[in-house]
Amino acid sequence: xxxxxxxxxxxxxxxxxxxxxQRLFQRAxxxxxxxxxxxxxxxxHPLLSFATALSVGYTSDxxxxxxxxxxxxxxxxxxxRVNAVLPVGVMITDAVDAGGFKxxxxxxxxxxxxxxKMRFERDLSSRELHNAAEALLGGDIFVDKKTKGxxxxxxxxxxxxxxxxxxxxxxxxxxxxxxxLTAEGGxxxxxxxGALYEKLGVNAExxxxxxxIEMDWTVLK
Amino acid sequence: xKNNIENALVSRADRISALIAKVEKPTRYMGGELNMRVKxxxxxxxxxxxxxxxxxxxxxxxxxxxxxxxxNNRSDTYAERCYCPWVDMEALLRESGEKxxxxxxxxxxxxxxxxxxxxxxxxxxxxxxxxxxxxxxxxTSAERGENAPLVIAxxxxxxxxxxxxxxxxxxxxxxxxxxxxxxxxVYIAARSRGLSRRETLLELSKIDGVYIPSFYKPEYEDGxxxxxxxxxxxxPDTVARxxxxxxxxxxxxxxLVVPYMSIVHDRIALELFRGCTRGCRFCQAGFIYRPxxxxxxxxxxxxxxxxxxxxxxxxxxxxxxxxxxxxxxHEMVPTVLDRYTKDRVxxxxxxxxxxxxxxxxxxxxxxxxxxxxxxxxxxxxxxxxDVINKGVCEExxxxxxxxxxxxxxxxxxxxxxxxxxxxxxxxILGIAELARNVSREFYSxxxxxxxxxxxxxxxxxxxxPKPFTPFQWENQISVEEVLRRQALLRGALKGIRGVEFxxxxxxxxxxxxCFARGDRRLGEVMLRAYEHGTRxxxxxxxxxxxxxxxxxxxxxxxVDQFAGRVIGxxxxxxxxxxxxxxxxxxxxxxxxxxxxxxxxxxxxxKCNGCFxxxxxxxxxxxxxxxxxx
Numbered sequence: 089x090x091x092x093x094x095x096x097x098x099x100x101x102x103x104x105x106x107x108x109x110q111r112l113f114q115r116a117x118x119x120x121x122x123x124x125x126x127x128x129x130x131x132x133h134p135l136l137s138f139a140t141a142l143s144v145g146y147t148s149d150x151x152x153x154x155x156x157x158x159x160x161x162x163x164x165x166x167x168x169r170v171n172a173v174l175p176v177g178v179m180i181t182d183a184v185d186a187g188g189f190k191x192x193x194x195x196x197x198x199x200x201x202x203x204x205k206m207r208f209e210r211d212l213s214s215r216e217l218h219n220a221a222e223a224l225l226g227g228d229i230f231v232d233k234k235t236k237g238x239x240x241x242x243x244x245x246x247x248x249x250x251x252x253x254x255x256x257x258x259x260x261x262x263x264x265x266x267x268x269l270t271a272e273g274g275x276x277x278x279x280x281x282g283a284l285y286e287k288l289g290v291n292a293e294x295x296x297x298x299x300x301i302e303m304d305w306t307v308l309k
Numbered sequence: 310x311k312n313n314i315e316n317a318l319v320s321r322a323d324r325i326s327a328l329i330a331k332v333e334k335p336t337r338y339m340g341g342e343l344n345m346r347v348k349x350x351x352x353x354x355x356x357x358x359x360x361x362x363x364x365x366x367x368x369x370x371x372x373x374x375x376x377x378x379x380x381n382n383r384s385d386t387y388a389e390r391c392y393c394p395w396v397d398m399e400a401l402l403r404e405s406g407e408k409x410x411x412x413x414x415x416x417x418x419x420x421x422x423x424x425x426x427x428x429x430x431x432x433x434x435x436x437x438x439x440x441x442x443x444x445x446x447x448x449t450s451a452e453r454g455e456n457a458p459l460v461i462a463x464x465x466x467x468x469x470x471x472x473x474x475x476x477x478x479x480x481x482x483x484x485x486x487x488x489x490x491x492x493x494x495v496y497i498a499a500r501s502r503g504l505s506r507r508e509t510l511l512e513l514s515k516i517d518g519v520y521i522p523s524f525y526k527p528e529y530e531d532g533x534x535x536x537x538x539x540x541x542x543x544x545p546d547t548v549a550r551x552x553x554x555x556x557x558x559x560x561x562x563x564x565l566v567v568p569y570m571s572i573v574h575d576r577i578a579l580e581l582f583r584g585c586t587r588g589c590r591f592c593q594a595g596f597i598y599r600p601x602x603x604x605x606x607x608x609x610x611x612x613x614x615x616x617x618x619x620x621x622x623x624x625x626x627x628x629x630x631x632x633x634x635x636x637x638x639h640e641m642v643p644t645v646l647d648r649y650t651k652d653r654v655x656x657x658x659x660x661x662x663x664x665x666x667x668x669x670x671x672x673x674x675x676x677x678x679x680x681x682x683x684x685x686x687x688x689x690x691x692x693x694x695d696v697i698n699k700g701v702c703e704e705x706x707x708x709x710x711x712x713x714x715x716x717x718x719x720x721x722x723x724x725x726x727x728x729x730x731x732x733x734x735x736x737i738l739g740i741a742e743l744a745r746n747v748s749r750e751f752y753s754x755x756x757x758x759x760x761x762x763x764x765x766x767x768x769x770x771x772x773x774p775k776p777f778t779p780f781q782w783e784n785q786i787s788v789e790e791v792l793r794r795q796a797l798l799r800g801a802l803k804g805i806r807g808v809e810f811x812x813x814x815x816x817x818x819x820x821x822x823c824f825a826r827g828d829r830r831l832g833e834v835m836l837r838a839y840e841h842g843t844r845x846x847x848x849x850x851x852x853x854x855x856x857x858x859x860x861x862x863x864x865x866x867x868v869d870q871f872a873g874r875v876i877g878x879x880x881x882x883x884x885x886x887x888x889x890x891x892x893x894x895x896x897x898x899x900x901x902x903x904x905x906x907x908x909x910x911x912x913x914x915k916c917n918g919c920f921x922x923x924x925x926x927x928x929x930x931x932x933x934x935x936x937x938x
Contacts, residue, residue: 100341101341101569103329103330103335103336103339104336104339104569105336105570108336108569108570108571111569111571112569114621114623115343115567115620115621115622115623116621117621118617118621118622118623119618119619119620119621121618126653132653144335145330145335173621175341175342175343175567176341177341293327
């Protein structure tokens with residue numbers, strides 16, 4: 089049986105890396121006593137895969153993984169058994185039977201919504217912020233991107249779906265950002281922030297929260 | 310007011326969180342792991358368990374996990390963990406002015422009542438200074454005022470505490486399970502009576518196994534340690550090592566804290582027994598953990614069952630100084646394998662001795678991942694193995710590796726030491742000969758009976774004479790000589806099929822030898838070296854030889870006068886006031902046997918009298934032979 093589950097990753101564990109999250113879940117499944125299925129080969133490992141990684145330091149309400157079990161169990165039992173043994177800050181929010189769906193979750197991803205808190209090095213007016221946001225949306229956003237072949241200048245504007253300032257007060261602000269997120273890659277948030285700081289002429293500390301990943305679930309229905 | 314305090318706390322947590330966000334490995338400082346102990350309440354004794362190395366090393370130390378559990382099982386005490394910050398975090402702490410903090414509550418180190426360090430390795434000593442300094446605690450006992458935390462230390466290095474005696478207020482000598490709790494009892498009683506720092510230390514000095522260095526003053530003659538004078542008449546003349554007589558009933562780790570990051574020993578360790586009966590003459594652990602005390606198999610299996618469920622670990626390690634000597638080993642191995650491998654739990658068996666490793670057990674491990682076998686012949690010739698009392702012969706080794714190769718293993722690690730007392734070039738060449746024979750065993754097997762290619766790693770560390778071993782009077786050979794012998798070995802190993810050579814950098818071993826047998830004058834050297842920027846000396850990339858050289862020369866001392874000197878059998882030793890239970894007479898007898906290449910038998914067969922008069926009261930092996938048990 090293959091289970092597709094969503095989980096949240098909150099403040100307490102926001103510094104846990106993607107690799108460490110995999111180990112965290114593997115250990116939790118063991119504690120929960122789930123009947124795990126393993127890969128074949130020299131070094132068998134549980135058949136656990138994530139739709140995408142979340143950057144270290146980010147929090148999220150909506151990460152996805154799939155896990156293959158060696159025998160079927162009720163999905164609500166899956167949720168409660170795993171949640172009973174997860175460390176504070178990680179929680180399974182939903183689980184469904186993948187049924188006949190055999191593929192990876194990654195190609196199902198379409199886009200993601202983020203809520204970003206920023207604390208700037210100085211106070212900013214709401215107008216300054218809105219102008220900068222408008223300016224970003226209004227044209228190209230060329231950023232220096234590290235690739236295998238070295239640093240390349242690329243336009244990330246096509247990856248940006250929407251950007252709005254929802255709160256602005258003194259040196260802090262809250263932004264809502266939507267960006268493409270597919271198997272080919274996603275909106276590079278840190279580079280977008282860099283472009284914003286450049287427009288504003290000031291740096292900020294950020295806290296990023298992923299609110300939602302838009303997935304094409306039709307294959308599951 | 311309350312609001313202000315809460316705001317201050319919140320903002321401090323936020324500030325710490327912002328620092329954690331900037332380091333390379335945030336999970337080193339984050340805390341909040343599964344099974345971390347959480348306590349709330351006023352009036353708790355705040356105990357910081359500090360490990361003077363990184364999180365991933367400190368979290369792998371079984372002793373600290375035991376003490377964490379023992380202390381936190383007390384309702385009057387909260388023990389929190391703190392590890393040495395890596396250089397990136399150190400820089401951030403200095404830049405921001407934040408103090409080094411505990412993982413559990415992010416409390417600054419100087420707000421604890423007791424700050425205790427685990428001393429496992431001499432090359433971690435300067436990390437103690439880093440932690441005290443960043444924690445806002447004065448570096449030396451003499452500078453600490455009434456309100457400063459008590460800085461204490463435990464662990465194997467306490468058997469010669471003198472090099473860090475200026476820094477530590479109280480040492481706890483020996484097994485910690487009972488001692489650390491008695492210490493806390495006396496501390497609480499002293500606090501409730503409102504005793505001063507000095508009065509508290511006096512009370513603590515009455516506990517067996519507690520050493521208060523400020524109650525003693527060393528004297529030197531002709532540049533050598535001469536004697537230790539008591540400055541506090543009621544302090545004991547000698548401090549005897551504490552042992553837990555019933556290990557099976559002693560408290561263990563409780564539920565293991567499960568790290569987020571991958572740590573060095575990321576598994577459930579089953580401590581089969583403490584102590585060792587073999588008497589390898591270079592091995593400090595073989596002397597300072599005597600007598601041998603076992604846990605029952607049932608106790609261990611119950612613990613493993615519980616911890617697998619409580620942690621989700623998928624690896625168990627049978628842990629001890631010589632696991633093959635465990636009296637139930639031949640039931641234990643199949644039981645553990647049958648019980649756990651079906652759930653894909655892998656089982657590792659470090660420190661199995663060659664002669665005790667049985668073919669049957671190897672075959673049982675067929676289904677388990679072949680993670681590699683490690684053997685430690687230590688020396689290349691039978692003569693030298695007799696000198697060090699490593700009762701292992703080449704035929705045993707070759708037979709065992711052949712069995713292992715046939716059972717599917719193709720990775721073997723062989724550990725040796727360079728610079729053992731009386732070593733000659735023939736002994737060095739003997740190491741290569743042994744490796745050649747191992748390679749031949751592998752390649753002489755038919756192809757269908759063995760793995761594809763041999764991976765035999767020969768590792769050669771540098772011999773370090775340690776206190777409370779028969780070699781405590783011996784010197785370490787010079788750095789030049791170490792390098793020459795390493796080169797000789799490297800040349801001799803060249804061209805042997807499937808064999809690789811690994812050797813440890815020798816400057817750190819030199820300093821380790823210096824601090825292992827050093828005296829209290831090294832405290833000043835350490836402080837100066839720290840000022841000159843020494844950090845993480847055990848990490849080659851951080852070791853700063855020039856800083857140490859400068860510190861030694863400023864103090865008018867040299868590494869060689871400690872590391873390179875043969876001490877006369879009748880000279881006073883800087884650690885004579887520490888009583889490790891094994892008598893000095895016994896160590897002298899063993900030293901003389903070593904020089905004559907005479908082997909001493911396993912003390913499970915015949916009591917060799919290592920505790921002298923106390924064999925009767927302190928060692929069960931002795932009872933057993935007397936027919937009393």
